[in-house]
Amino acid sequence: MENKPWLKHYPPQIPHTLTFEETSLQQLLKNTAEKYPNKIAIHFNGKELSYQELYDSALKFAGYLQKIGIQKGDRVAIMLPNTPQSVISFYGVMMAGGIVVQTNPMYTERELAFQMKDSGAKAIVALDILFPRIKKIQGETELEHIIITVIKDYLPFPKNLVYPFIQKKQYGFSVKVEHKGNDHLFTEIMKHPALQEPIMNINFEEDLAILQYTGGTTGFPKGVMLTHKNLIANTKMCQAWLYKCREGEEIVLGALPFFHVYGMTTVMILSILQASKMVLIPKPDPEVLLKTIQSQRPTMFPGAPTMYIGMLNHPELSKYDLSSIDSCISGSAPLPVEVQEQFERLTGGKLVEGYGLTESSPVTHANLLWDGERVKGSIGLPWPDTLAEIRSVETGEPLPVGEIGELVVKGPQVMKGYWNRPEETQEVLKDGWLHTGDMGYMDEEGYFYIVDRKKDMIIASGYNIYPREIEEVLYEHPAVKEVVVAGVPDPYRGETVKAYIVLKEGTTVTEDELNKFARKNLAAYKVPRKYEFRDELPKTTVGKILRRQLVEEEKRKLNELNEKKA
Template identity: 40%
Template sequence: MNLPLKLAEQSKLFPKKEALIYDDQRLTYGELDASIKKLADGLGKIGILPGDRVLLALENCPEFVISYYAILSAHGIAVPVNPQYTLNELSVIMANALPKTVITTGQLVPLFKSIANEVPIDKGIINVGPTEHTGALPFEKVLDSGSPDYTPGRPARDQIAVLMYTAGSTGSPKGAMLTHYNLYSNATAFAQCCRMIPADRSLLIAPAYHAAAQTCVMNSTLVSGATMFIHEGWNGPGQLLESLQKDKITFYFGPPTMYALLVEHPEIEKYDLTSWRYALTGAAPTPPELFKRFEEKLGFRLMEGYGLTETSPVTTLMPLGGTGKTGSIGLPIPGVEVRIVDYEDREVPVNQIGEIIVRGPNVMRGYYNRPEETNWAMRNGWFHTGDLAYVDSDGYLFIVDRKKDLIIRGGLNIYPKEIEEVLYSHPSVFDAAVIGVPDPIMGEEVLAFVLLREGSNVTPEEIREFCSNKLARYKIPKHIRFVENLPKTTSGKLLKKELQKMI
């Protein structure tokens, strides 16, 4: 079984049941499955072959869902990316993935045409939306060229389905190769843990181009035969509350930032939220106070989970009806093994800190075109997360620290080295160091320490403007501090712990 086949099965069970609702657009399971098959056939007609990469640069919309499932049906490899990425960021991914086509909006077509001068897009750009562009294929035309009677073959379990790019500790994006079985097993295990049923109504606000939203909202909803309401993105807690009430949402996933803003809304008590039964957070550390405030305001517990792009992503969850342990990331989901080990991969005793390693059907095949990094991350048959944690006597896991240097802002991962390299390229900057600093809303914000060249005079605003053409907006440092020196060892290694003391 795989995701498209499971959706086709649901379309036979519930052909008239609503699968997706986006503004005034409503698609039943029968209509969604037909659109997926038509687009899969249409992609084949423009020359997409099994194993070809198809890059998806879209915000949340029905076309994202249709495209994602159609690519998998055609035995292609979906490459979802953040459409807010800059030319520089997209070019790096494009050069590694070498997609045969790109599905994106009219607004981004010129950007991808520019990239195509360096990285050929053999089968062209597919344009979603009403704006026409010379040389771009209209999405509807590709869709309508296909047949709803298209019959996909059954891919092998270990066949690559999705290439998810995640920045490594070097700041260079790596493509995690997720198989059809990785995705299907993770979605079904997650849905089982959350007790999702066809009567559920989920809300997709978290970006679908991230692994967490794909599994925890999109895929788990559709394998369960439930209904998914789609918002293009986050527009504040007011919009969330309106949708929870009006659409009678039962299931919602979002990073801690969204919940922090929600519980602070001055009129939260005015909304009827009695349909809401399951609230899940993850992707960033959740302050203990937020769990307390959520339960006080909503009357039920906020659940937390843990995972990584490389694990499809869900690895652990707080069990429904289980022991409430604030600060815990829960227990391993069914079929997944988790150990806490020392530097020699020896399992450590209860309550002792070590590295989280994972084994199971959710673990990626490896990093695309990165055999050495794959072998290191997957040594001894286990995926090494780089995250530190301990397990208590009941088997519950507690995260102690995230991957070295990682900044998590509003659920989005930011690696300092990537920002530092951009800062280094400014003609007035001699040296730079980037760290995360606590923020009550975003969880963390980016702070850059900048050492200017002698005689240079530049303002923080000018630094940010320089970064705006090279980094996605959420990566641009909110705080910039000019310093006369940066703490380093005699070998030149930066002492980031000393930087924390300078805050």
């Protein structure tokens, strides 16, 4: 307990350590299908699949993959939004012995080509509209097979008839793919016999379940090797943390994309572990979220801050009943305190901030939802079986309580390493400790706080400035909807603080007014010297604001200005 002060805050329902059965992700689906065969596993735009139907479909997919030559250890890419096909493919690949390579459907040809070459994927499952993009890069890769599906394949009547017209209007084109040669149609695959003996016995510790690529905000994306143990351990930790959730009774809002490890673990795998119904949302814009919550009455809503912010700022928010929401863990970006409090008042449920990385499957910390103290601005406590320390960036030694250093974590959810990158693996994995690159501190009670990314820290006139602190202050201004703070080049200070602001609809505020507001709450050297008002901020598909993209824009502008002067 001396080195783990956080354990004293655990309510009796959360064990300090867990037992992990040596099994596989596909076995978890089999277990749930046997126990709850008729329970609804997936709801998608009115179409529903039971756990038995989901399991049988995954077996068919697995059988077909083996028929076309996929063997144990082969990589198969899945490039789909949240649809029934994405869940079927995920488990089907593993039943066939393959390793899933989750791929963002928004990737450009260049990004897609890099990931396919790096992973060595032999097959890819994708939407019809992505077929031309894949075909263009196929020759540069080891891709032998392209499996195509269409959104309408899992839509109920009459939506399945109407959808092709909506799609053509939305994208301006339609794609016709034939089931022949090495191009395959998902609907035809589902007509084939199921695999009789799926691969269930795997090496729990060593066998990879997925290659999950990091965002690549610095350099090229890296394939994070996550084993069955990594993902099952993290899902079991999540289950322990959410101890009031009832097996077979929860309805989970599947708004986080499954091609991101956060959505994969906290929505898809957790739902299957505890026999929940997943309500899948391929495109989680605020209005769709509000309508879905009102009609489907989900009890759990793992999300990202931008999702909650978008809903809270919807002009017709008062029309919707969100009272079914019991529990939400927010991740992938810092959760502003004001957003947390407002969302809890609105729903009557609990919304807490968690923390994690792709390299840790992903969650390592979270605040307590029900019993025990929640600390504002904190990422909470380490999860069961998870160790955490704050270490000096200079010496690597553990730092005393309250001092800022790099957060390092250790536990069964920490990755095996980066795919084909032993040197980069050694840089971040040392004696089993994952060096997160995030700067933070621990208080006397064992609660952890992130002040910022090591790389995002601003050094202006010799002062260390952490953007998150400034963002928290600006979020308190009644006109501010979204804000991101970044360090931009400055000839005098080296770097200076710039705030990019999106205003709430119908509000106005001047730069001078924001400046006065900031000065009341921040030391003078932390106050933004520049403000830029925007209609929107650049984001990832999970809703994380791309701070580095804004910094790169500033550098380009400066270079162009210098070239003109020269």
